Amino acid sequence: MKVVHFSGFYTLEKLFCSRYTSGMQKNAARSGRHIKLPTSVSWIRNQLLRAGFEAYAVGGGVRDLLLGREPKDWDVATNATPVQIQKVFPNSVYANRFGTVGVRRGGTTYEVTTYRVEKSYTDARHPDEVEFVKQLDEDLARRDFTVNAIATDGKQLIDPYKGQGDLKQKLIRAVGNANERFQEDALRMMRAVRLAVELGFKIDPKTQDAILHNSERLKLVSPERIRDEFMRIIASPDPYRGLNLLLDTKLVDQFLPELLAGKDFAQAKHHKDPVLDHNLLALKYVPSEDPLVRLAALLHDIGKPQSARGTGQRRTFHGHEVIGARMTKAIMRRLHFSNADIERVTNLVRHHMFMFQFESTDKAIRRIIRRVGKENVDDLVDLRVGDRLGSGVRIGYNQKLQLFKERVVEVQKDPIDTRMLKINGNDLIKDLGIPPGPRVGEIMDALLEDVLDDPKRNTKRYLLKRAKEIAAEPAQKSKANV
Numbered sequence: 001m002k003v004v005h006f007s008g009f010y011t012l013e014k015l016f017c018s019r020y021t022s023g024m025q026k027n028a029a030r031s032g033r034h035i036k037l038p039t040s041v042s043w044i045r046n047q048l049l050r051a052g053f054e055a056y057a058v059g060g061g062v063r064d065l066l067l068g069r070e071p072k073d074w075d076v077a078t079n080a081t082p083v084q085i086q087k088v089f090p091n092s093v094y095a096n097r098f099g100t101v102g103v104r105r106g107g108t109t110y111e112v113t114t115y116r117v118e119k120s121y122t123d124a125r126h127p128d129e130v131e132f133v134k135q136l137d138e139d140l141a142r143r144d145f146t147v148n149a150i151a152t153d154g155k156q157l158i159d160p161y162k163g164q165g166d167l168k169q170k171l172i173r174a175v176g177n178a179n180e181r182f183q184e185d186a187l188r189m190m191r192a193v194r195l196a197v198e199l200g201f202k203i204d205p206k207t208q209d210a211i212l213h214n215s216e217r218l219k220l221v222s223p224e225r226i227r228d229e230f231m232r233i234i235a236s237p238d239p240y241r242g243l244n245l246l247l248d249t250k251l252v253d254q255f256l257p258e259l260l261a262g263k264d265f266a267q268a269k270h271h272k273d274p275v276l277d278h279n280l281l282a283l284k285y286v287p288s289e290d291p292l293v294r295l296a297a298l299l300h301d302i303g304k305p306q307s308a309r310g311t312g313q314r315r316t317f318h319g320h321e322v323i324g325a326r327m328t329k330a331i332m333r334r335l336h337f338s339n340a341d342i343e344r345v346t347n348l349v350r351h352h353m354f355m356f357q358f359e360s361t362d363k364a365i366r367r368i369i370r371r372v373g374k375e376n377v378d379d380l381v382d383l384r385v386g387d388r389l390g391s392g393v394r395i396g397y398n399q400k401l402q403l404f405k406e407r408v409v410e411v412q413k414d415p416i417d418t419r420m421l422k423i424n425g426n427d428l429i430k431d432l433g434i435p436p437g438p439r440v441g442e443i444m445d446a447l448l449e450d451v452l453d454d455p456k457r458n459t460k461r462y463l464l465k466r467a468k469e470i471a472a473e474p475a476q477k478s479k480a481n482v
């Protein structure tokens with residue numbers, strides 16, 4: 001086996017880290033934990049070692065293992081070049097992502113990355129050039145946070161930046177000079193907030209100051225990368241704290257400035273909080289774990305400042321859900337969400353004001369279901385619960401909402417969409433000679449309206465008769481979308 005030589009820093013780090021290391025090991029012993037790498041990671045290391053290279057587990061996997069959390073993925077750093085890595089693992093894939101080779105083992109892909117530093121940081125985007133380096137210490141130096149810059153061979157920890165100390169103190173701290181690190185890669189600022197809320201850590205004050213100071217540079221990062229970190233913050237155990245961190249550091253200003261219009265924007269009547277605070281509280285209390293439903297909660301009243309009329313107790317926000325839906329669509333497009341995701345969130349924001357009374361008719365309920373879509377009703381109710389709890393109401397599900405949920409199930413025994421009608425588009429084309437095209441859909445929609453009014457009308461005989469009448473009427477304009 002090759003003897004691994006470390007440069008000077010290692011002795012130094014051994015000196016000032018021994019305290020942490022021994023503390024950590026004591027801890028590990030007490031909790032019955034030790035550095036036990038997964039067998040696949042050890043196997044990958046051993047293959048590389050046998051071929052004469054160095055290899056260490058690094059990054060999030062080591063961090064999570066030391067925290068006693070289930071690692072999401074594993075990264076291995078090595079002094080072998082991508083070509084050499086591929087020779088050691090003939091079935092690997094070189095995705096050409098900055099020297100990272102994907103090695104598959106037991107159904108999982110492990111990222112094996114050549115020791116490297118980023119080469120040019122002209123625009124704070126992810127660098128498109130990397131430079132391979134010889135030493136592990138140089139590779140650890142380019143990593144974002146101290147807790148992500150710990151390497152291990154399964155026996156020892158190599159921890160030049162005292163990541164273990166920060167793990168103990170639950171701190172996200174930049175490696176080296178925070179200011180410079182965020183100037184190199186602005187996405188790291190989002191990663192700091194994301195890691196803080198995922199792990200339940202604080203951000204070290206100096207690191208947080210540096211984020212505030214460099215926040216405008218986030219504009220240089222691609223929308224996809226911002227979106228992915230943002231959605232992980234939303235999906236985390238504490239999205240409310242995440243949003244507050246994004247506000248405190250002014251990162252929100254860079255990618256979601258619409259939220260800020262609600263700052264100190266007073267509401268009337270039962271709403272004691274300004275619009276922004278209320279949106280954040282709805283996110284805090286929405287019971288859903290679905291990140292898109294949580295996003296809808298955060299954005300549900302985003303249209304309020306624009307739709308406000310009047311002041312004081314007489315202030316109204318008529319149509320804020322329509323404006324809000326439009327804004328939601330624009331925001332999500334800008335962040336390159338998929339059309340399906342945009343549709344779902346926009347739809348929830350658009351319909352969050354749905355009315356339900358004890359005396360609501362089946363017909364009224366069927367119309368709500370039809371408008372928002374059967375598959376979205378539970379999410380809509382969750383959004384309403386978050387909205388209520390976020391307005392200071394102590395109980396989310398009141399009797400009324402419970403009853404609404406029951407009635408939703410009840411009324412769906414009757415048709416609520418055209419697929420539940422006793423005839424279909426083909427019947428119209430065959431039996432009534434209506435040419436295929438959009439007109440068929442329009443007639444089916446009109447028939448559904450009729451059946452929503454009275455479910456007894458859902459017979460083939462009635463519907464064909466009615467279709468004939470409707471077909472004779474001039475074509476309607478199709479309903480405008482949001």
Ligand code: ATP
Binds near residue numbers: 059149
């Ligand atoms: P998770 O896997 O939970 O998302 P992670 O910390 O493992 O978190 P990855 O994106 O898997 O994050 O990255 C693996 C490692 O690569 C990190 O732990 C860190 O050492 C390094 N890293 C990732 N992104 C950056 C970055 N933008 N700047 C510097 N180092 C980074």
Ligand code: MG
Binds near residue numbers: 059060072073074
């Ligand atoms: Mg990872």
